[in-house]
Amino acid sequence: xxxxxxxxxxxxxxxxxxxxxxxxxxxxxxxxxxxxxxxxxxxxxxxxxxxxxxxxxxxxxxxxxxxxxxxxxxxxxxxxxxxxxxxxxxxxxxxxxxxxxxxxxxxxxxxxxxxxxxxxxxxxxxxxxxxxxxxxxxxxxxxxxxxxxxxxxxxxxxxxxxxxxxxxxxxxxxxxxxxxxxxxxxxxxxxxxxxxxxxxxxxxxxxxxxxxxxxxxxxxxxxxxxxxxxxxxxxxxxxxxxxxxxxxxxxxxxxxxxxxxxxxxxxxxxxxxxxxxxxxxxxxxxxxxxxxxxxxxxxxxxxxxxxxxxxxxxxxxxxxxxxxxxxxxxxxxxxxxxxxxxxxxxxxxxxxxxxxxxxxxxxxxxxxxxxxx
Numbered sequence: 001x002x003x004x005x006x007x008x009x010x011x012x013x014x015x016x017x018x019x020x021x022x023x024x025x026x027x028x029x030x031x032x033x034x035x036x037x038x039x040x041x042x043x044x045x046x047x048x049x050x051x052x053x054x055x056x057x058x059x060x061x062x063x064x065x066x067x068x069x070x071x072x073x074x075x076x077x078x079x080x081x082x083x084x085x086x087x088x089x090x091x092x093x094x095x096x097x098x099x100x101x102x103x104x105x106x107x108x109x110x111x112x113x114x115x116x117x118x119x120x121x122x123x124x125x126x127x128x129x130x131x132x133x134x135x136x137x138x139x140x141x142x143x144x145x146x147x148x149x150x151x152x153x154x155x156x157x158x159x160x161x162x163x164x165x166x167x168x169x170x171x172x173x174x175x176x177x178x179x180x181x182x183x184x185x186x187x188x189x190x191x192x193x194x195x196x197x198x199x200x201x202x203x204x205x206x207x208x209x210x211x212x213x214x215x216x217x218x219x220x221x222x223x224x225x226x227x228x229x230x231x232x233x234x235x236x237x238x239x240x241x242x243x244x245x246x247x248x249x250x251x252x253x254x255x256x257x258x259x260x261x262x263x264x265x266x267x268x269x270x271x272x273x274x275x276x277x278x279x280x281x282x283x284x285x286x287x288x289x290x291x292x293x294x295x296x297x298x299x300x301x302x303x304x305x306x307x308x309x310x311x312x313x314x315x316x317x318x319x320x321x322x323x324x325x326x327x328x329x330x331x332x333x334x335x336x337x338x339x340x341x342x343x344x345x346x347x348x349x350x351x352x353x354x355x356x357x358x359x360x361x362x363x364x365x366x367x368x369x370x371x372x373x
Contacts, residue, residue, distance in 0.1 A: 002079065003036055003080050005037045005367045007036075029291045029322075030060055031046060032046075036105040036106055046104070071092060118302050122302065135160065165191060190215060210234065211234055214234065227256070246258060262299060264288075284310050286310070288314050295327060327349040
């Protein structure tokens, strides 16, 4: 298909309450929304890069630059299909989150032009998917208890809490003593080293679903050594940039579970390849979250409905983070702890253009005539 335009928008949505982890503290979510246009139809993609380079080396500003000056011009110069991106697109080294946003917008656009849901295109097999929540750091246990109790009352099927040295064993112990055998996992965002093995073995005694990304640096051999010492499954996130690395991790025994974030791995095509690799290797798999708006959330829900996804993910209802979402059909939590998978054309949801205009800080329109060289 030939694109008529690519539109970039910098959007800021206020969070219902500040969210804190080992890599961010935010009271808002600032991100880039990508719109691709052809045949009078729009496709949408969300760039999940953060404002700071503490989770990955991408930021909102670097993503805007790469999208505006390289990726959007590349797809505007000729045929633009998500399964056959131009060589100029692939020549850009790194920047997976920027690439993922544009690729997702192309998938959405192509499916909408065909009148097909992406859930059907990708073989998603569930009408609704079980979901959990990610709980950030709290200054005290009482605040943590109040938040966890609220989520359990709503029906969420899994609770993930952030941990780091000094805020780990005591927190998990308190949660277990108060709530018993709830489905509980922890996420360290690379806060530990192998020298912390005694502490990690303490966490190993609490019957956790998994310990996510405990070590920094993506050293799969170190992860294999750690997994051999722990009964609790290790979940790999930032350490797995692509399907090739997932397969290598499986061979090494570096972990038993994968957290798949489509933005972090470069887009839906690589995400689909990782889902297939996890099925082949028998790895547990769930879809992670990056505080997405309804655009990115819809994409994640579709991926969470794939057959290889075996565990509740972080794709909670829209009102977990936002009082008002960017889409006219926000993700909603059902009483059984699941969220329906969008079934309309493309990603299955429509953008609320009036609200989008109100929360857009800057906008850039790129057309084919702007991309000629």
